[in-house]
Amino acid sequence: MSDKDPNIENFLELIRKSRKGKFKIYIGMSAGVGKTYRMLQEAQTLSRNGVDVSIGYIETHGRKETVTQLEGLPVIPRRKLFYKGKELDELDVQAVINLHPEVVIIDELAHTNIEGSKNERRWQDVMDILDAGISVISAVNIQHIESLNVAVKQITGIEVTERIPDRVLKEADEVVNIDLTADELITRLKEGKIYAPDKIAIALQNFFQPEKILQLRELALKEVASQVERKIESELPGNGHLRPERFMACISSNHETAKKVIRKTSRLATYYHSKWLLLYVQTPREDGDKIGLASQRHLINNFKLATELGAEVIKLKQVNIAKGIMEMAEQHAITTICIGKPHLSLYNVIRSTAVFNQLLNKLAASNIDVVILS
Numbered sequence: 001m002s003d004k005d006p007n008i009e010n011f012l013e014l015i016r017k018s019r020k021g022k023f024k025i026y027i028g029m030s031a032g033v034g035k036t037y038r039m040l041q042e043a044q045t046l047s048r049n050g051v052d053v054s055i056g057y058i059e060t061h062g063r064k065e066t067v068t069q070l071e072g073l074p075v076i077p078r079r080k081l082f083y084k085g086k087e088l089d090e091l092d093v094q095a096v097i098n099l100h101p102e103v104v105i106i107d108e109l110a111h112t113n114i115e116g117s118k119n120e121r122r123w124q125d126v127m128d129i130l131d132a133g134i135s136v137i138s139a140v141n142i143q144h145i146e147s148l149n150v151a152v153k154q155i156t157g158i159e160v161t162e163r164i165p166d167r168v169l170k171e172a173d174e175v176v177n178i179d180l181t182a183d184e185l186i187t188r189l190k191e192g193k194i195y196a197p198d199k200i201a202i203a204l205q206n207f208f209q210p211e212k213i214l215q216l217r218e219l220a221l222k223e224v225a226s227q228v229e230r231k232i233e234s235e236l237p238g239n240g241h242l243r244p245e246r247f248m249a250c251i252s253s254n255h256e257t258a259k260k261v262i263r264k265t266s267r268l269a270t271y272y273h274s275k276w277l278l279l280y281v282q283t284p285r286e287d288g289d290k291i292g293l294a295s296q297r298h299l300i301n302n303f304k305l306a307t308e309l310g311a312e313v314i315k316l317k318q319v320n321i322a323k324g325i326m327e328m329a330e331q332h333a334i335t336t337i338c339i340g341k342p343h344l345s346l347y348n349v350i351r352s353t354a355v356f357n358q359l360l361n362k363l364a365a366s367n368i369d370v371v372i373l374s
Contacts, residue, residue: 008045011137011174021130024174025109026139027224029216030207032185032194033178035139036060036107040069042137043105047073054101056129056136057091057122059108063193076104081114088114093125096134103135110144110162123164127171140164142220147266147309150259155215156207165308166270169227177224182213230273245274248334249311250325253286255298257340262302264373265338266309277332278306278313281324329368336369 011024026035036058046053055075060066076096078089090113096104106129111122119125126136143152146163153159169175180188188194189208249265251258262278269276280299303313318324329337 008042011042011046021133022135022174023126023130023172024135024137024176025169025172026137026176026178027220028139028141028178029180029213029220030141030143030185032188033180035141035178037063037066037069038176038178039105039107039137039139040066040073043073043103044069046103051103052101053103053105054096054099056096056104056106057108058105061194065193073105074101081116083114083116090114090117091122091125093118093128096129097132100132100134103137104129106136106138109138109140109168110164112162121162121164123168127168130171142216142223145169145223146305147263147270148219148223150263151219152216155212155219158207165310166266167308167310169223170230170270170310172227175224175227177220179217179221182210182217185213186210226271226273245269245272245335246333247272247274247276247336247338248279248325248329248332249276249306249338250279250281251302251340252280253291253295253299254340255295255302258299258302259305261338261340261373262306262309262311266306266311268336268338268371269310276311277328277334278303278311279325279328280313280315281321282315282317283319283321330366334368336371338371338373340373 011022026038028035040058043053043055053073055070055073057078058070058075060070076092076099079092079095081088081090091106106122106126109123109126113119113122113125119128126138129136142148143156143160144163145166147166149160149163186204186208189200189203192200195203247265247269249261251261265276265278280303303315306313314328316324316328318327325337328334
């Protein structure tokens with residue numbers, strides 16, 4: 001990689017312009033595309049340019065070409081922890097902050113920390129380090145982004161449990177896609193550059209199928225394009241005459257439906273770079289003493305999920321759901337209301353009342369769109 005690589009020059013300029021920690025994320029469609037290798041290449045280039053760069057946490061997975069890129073780079077020792085009788089290691093956040101390099105390389109952004117760590121997730125460790133004024137270069141696969149959880153499961157058949165909130169990407173100063181064609185990625189797998197030989201056949205039968213790779217690749221490209229668009233809009237003079245989009249997701253205590261509505265509304269808000277709200281209208285039939293503890297717990301978890309995805313959560317007590325939606329839409333200057341598809345209880349409650357027609361008329365007069373999410 002050339003020391004004059006524009007990609008690295010831009011990040012170097014960001015570091016030099018500000019005392020605040022800058023954040024760069026490499027995104028890939030899957031394991032094996034070369035995210036860690038590229039991070040280490042960048043670290044070497046930064047080091048040659050006189051930047052104080054250290055390795056906070058790297059997983060080489062035994063790949064020879066990746067290991068060679070570590071040569072000469074200072075490595076901050078990991079923190080040792082005992083968990084269930086085994087000695088394990090984690091990123092040592094305090095050591096990074098104490099040593100205070102200009103830039104630290106931290107792999108596997110979506111990693112779940114060992115029990116007993118200060119933070120539950122590594123992305124939270126990264127936020128602490130950025131707050132300390134240290135710039136961070138990290139990496140994540142597209143399947144670990146929270147609002148894409150359902151889409152990834154539909155593609156791969158696997159529910160990814162380690163996820164990062166979409167707002168983490170919004171915090172990044174730069175988001176870079178590491179792209180390979182499906183053929184190139186499968187070739188790397190067959191050459192033993194991703195997994196050990198005994199795992200290759202299973203990988204080819206499961207995750208590493210061309211049609212799955214292509215779909216994940218499309219998700220990654222769209223995500224990075226969206227982040228680039230957000231950056232352009234935030235840094236270049238905007239079109240002041242355009243109406244800013246503002247989404248409102250409406251949910252009931254039906255937790256499975258609520259999750260889908262929350263994630264899909266979050267994706268819409270992300271693509272439009274807009275703010276969004278979550279509205280739960282609590283009718284008398286859904287008072288705390290009238291729904292089960294499990295339903296209450298799911299509802300709280302969905303509020304938490306929406307918050308992590310950047311929503312403002314509003315809980316409104318109202319006998320008439322449609323009226324509550326109308327009031328909140330007007331009060332918060334909502335441009336698009338998102339609800340579940342027709343067979344769901346929330347929609348049926350709205351549809352079964354005379355107020356539903358009033359709602360549609362009011363929204364039409366107010367130039368507010370209604371999106372029914374499947």
